[in-house]
Amino acid sequence: MGFLKRFFRGRAGVQQLPTGTITVDRNGHIVTSTVSSAYPKNFLHDIGRDVLQLFAEAREAQMPLAEISLQFGSLHITARELRGGAIIFLFPQTALLATPTRSRP
Amino acid sequence: MMEKRHKILILDDDTDWLTLSREMLAALPSRPEILTANNGKRALSLLESEPVRLLICDLKMPRIDGLQVLAIVRRRYPELRTVVLSGLEDEDFRSRAYALGVDLFWIKMEMQRDSKLFIECLESLLGRDDEPGFRGIQSKSLMDIIQMECLSRSSSVLRITRGPLVAKLWIQDGELIDAEAEGARGEAAFRRILSWKSGTFENLPAEPGHPHNITKPVNALLLESAQDLDEAASAPATPEAAEDAAHRKSVWKLSLLTREGADFVISIPPEGLGEPEALGTQMITPLVKWTRHAAAVARRLGERLEAGPVMQVTGQNLERQVLVLEREERLFLVGWPVEAGGNLLEKSRKLVASWDS
Numbered sequence: 073m074g075f076l077k078r079f080f081r082g083r084a085g086v087q088q089l090p091t092g093t094i095t096v097d098r099n100g101h102i103v104t105s106t107v108s109s110a111y112p113k114n115f116l117h118d119i120g121r122d123v124l125q126l127f128a129e130a131r132e133a134q135m136p137l138a139e140i141s142l143q144f145g146s147l148h149i150t151a152r153e154l155r156g157g158a159i160i161f162l163f164p165q166t167a168l169l170a171t172p173t174r175s176r177p
Numbered sequence: 178m179m180e181k182r183h184k185i186l187i188l189d190d191d192t193d194w195l196t197l198s199r200e201m202l203a204a205l206p207s208r209p210e211i212l213t214a215n216n217g218k219r220a221l222s223l224l225e226s227e228p229v230r231l232l233i234c235d236l237k238m239p240r241i242d243g244l245q246v247l248a249i250v251r252r253r254y255p256e257l258r259t260v261v262l263s264g265l266e267d268e269d270f271r272s273r274a275y276a277l278g279v280d281l282f283w284i285k286m287e288m289q290r291d292s293k294l295f296i297e298c299l300e301s302l303l304g305r306d307d308e309p310g311f312r313g314i315q316s317k318s319l320m321d322i323i324q325m326e327c328l329s330r331s332s333s334v335l336r337i338t339r340g341p342l343v344a345k346l347w348i349q350d351g352e353l354i355d356a357e358a359e360g361a362r363g364e365a366a367f368r369r370i371l372s373w374k375s376g377t378f379e380n381l382p383a384e385p386g387h388p389h390n391i392t393k394p395v396n397a398l399l400l401e402s403a404q405d406l407d408e409a410a411s412a413p414a415t416p417e418a419a420e421d422a423a424h425r426k427s428v429w430k431l432s433l434l435t436r437e438g439a440d441f442v443i444s445i446p447p448e449g450l451g452e453p454e455a456l457g458t459q460m461i462t463p464l465v466k467w468t469r470h471a472a473a474v475a476r477r478l479g480e481r482l483e484a485g486p487v488m489q490v491t492g493q494n495l496e497r498q499v500l501v502l503e504r505e506e507r508l509f510l511v512g513w514p515v516e517a518g519g520n521l522l523e524k525s526r527k528l529v530a531s532w533d534s
Contacts, residue, residue, distance in 0.1 A: 089482065089483075089484060090482070115481065115482060118478065118481060119478065119482075122474045122477075122478055125470075125474070126467075126470070126471055126474060126492075129466070129467050129470055129471075130467055130492060132463065132467075133460065133463035133464050133466065133467040134460055134463060135460070135463075135464065135467065135492075135494075135497070135499070136494055137492040137493060137494050137499075138493060138494045138495065139492065139493050139494075140471075140490070140491070140492045141490070141491045141492070142474075142475050142478065142479075142487070142490050143487070143488040143489050143490070143491070144475075144478075144479045144482075144484035144485045144486065144487055144488060145479075145484065145485020145486045145488065146484050146485040147479075147482060147484035147485070149478075
């Protein structure tokens with residue numbers, strides 16, 4: 073069974089973009105997730121940790137934020153703060169797909 | 178170092194023609210990468226995903242025709258070079274295509290007859306770099322273009338685009354009668370436009386009933402603007418002159434901020450390369466720290482998730498919305514009141530583009 077894996081293990085693949093919603097607690101632990109279980113958990117942890125850090129640093133900068141969005145060429149991440157934790161929406165973007173409904177700006 | 182291969186996109190509904198063109202263009206000396214599309218929708222989709230340098234476009238096509246595609250790409254991709262290659266030998270189409278700002282218009286028959294010249298033209302378009310200058314007429318400054326329009330005693334509207342900024346100049350019978358740029362009108366707008374060092378322009382049909390907001394002769398205005406530009410380019414002679422210049426710059430930026438309705442702007446250079454500049458806020462240090470960190474986090478996440486380049490970072494609370502944008506290695510944090518309407522991303526981009534122009 074492991075014979076073929078020996079040959080194909082090292083091949084780099086294209087990581088599918090995450091789609092769905094996660095909630096993280098104040099310590100960055102994922103509480104709920106609708107993102108495919110095939111998507112690497114450590115990537116979701118990274119997103120949660122970074123988003124919480126941005127909320128915390130915005131508070132320190134006297135600019136507390138209720139919502140933060142990171143827009144990339146092919147992914148849109150929107151996070152809303154929830155009692156220390158956050159709910160994070162992950163929307164993949166494609167060329168002919170309209171940007172998903174979004175509040176401001 | 179590996180040589181950069183430009184990408185050319187050919188749009189034509191005739192697949193045989195696409196094959197023929199692909200073979201011909203693949204033989205260009207710069208060995209460009211050739212992409213093809215047989216309809217406008219596919220072409221727009223490719224332009225979204227690929228950094229195309231040159232679009233070669235047919236005019237007559239079902240559903241979305243070539244002129245529609247050109248109108249869209251001129252707005253969305255002002256830096257894209259465009260060539261029309263049409264079977265229609267019609268002057269009306271030619272002038273309409275040039276009015277849309279295309280770089281070249283060729284008839285297919287002529288192209289086949291004179292393919293060497295056509296190849297040379299394409300090579301020149303591909304090779305032209307992004308040095309200061311206005312596309313449309315090579316190696317001419319905007320001052321030259323305005324003088325040419327006025328000397329020819331023509332009537333037209335020049336639409337000038339510099340990234341997200343759009344300006345217009347109204348010329349009637351060789352006289353400059355009005356200008357509009359960055360929210361300003363008349364002479365003030367004209368001076369702003371002449372300070373732009375690069376961009377693209379299109380010649381639009383004249384608007385005979387347009388009001389006269391400029392009364393000075395165009396040559397006097399050009400002379401004054403040239404003097405202003407010279408003064409701005411040379412170092413101030415005395416500390417007082419430097420202070421005066423800095424003060425004028427601050428007043429201009431403050432008026433820009435007020436006119437657009439933003440709360441504040443912070444312009445942040447890369448670390449170790451100068452001091453941040455802020456207008457509208459006293460909280461400079463913590464906001465600079467947050468902005469730098471937000472940009473770094475976004476870049477790192479984008480790479481890790483393979484999500485593409487960072488377009489922007491935004492944040493909001495009950496009182497304020499903020500946008501982090503990057504332009505020419507500087508980060509900008511733009512704050513808006515929560516009630517600010519319109520497309521804030523577009524407004525912020527314009528503000529940032531105007532900041533150091």
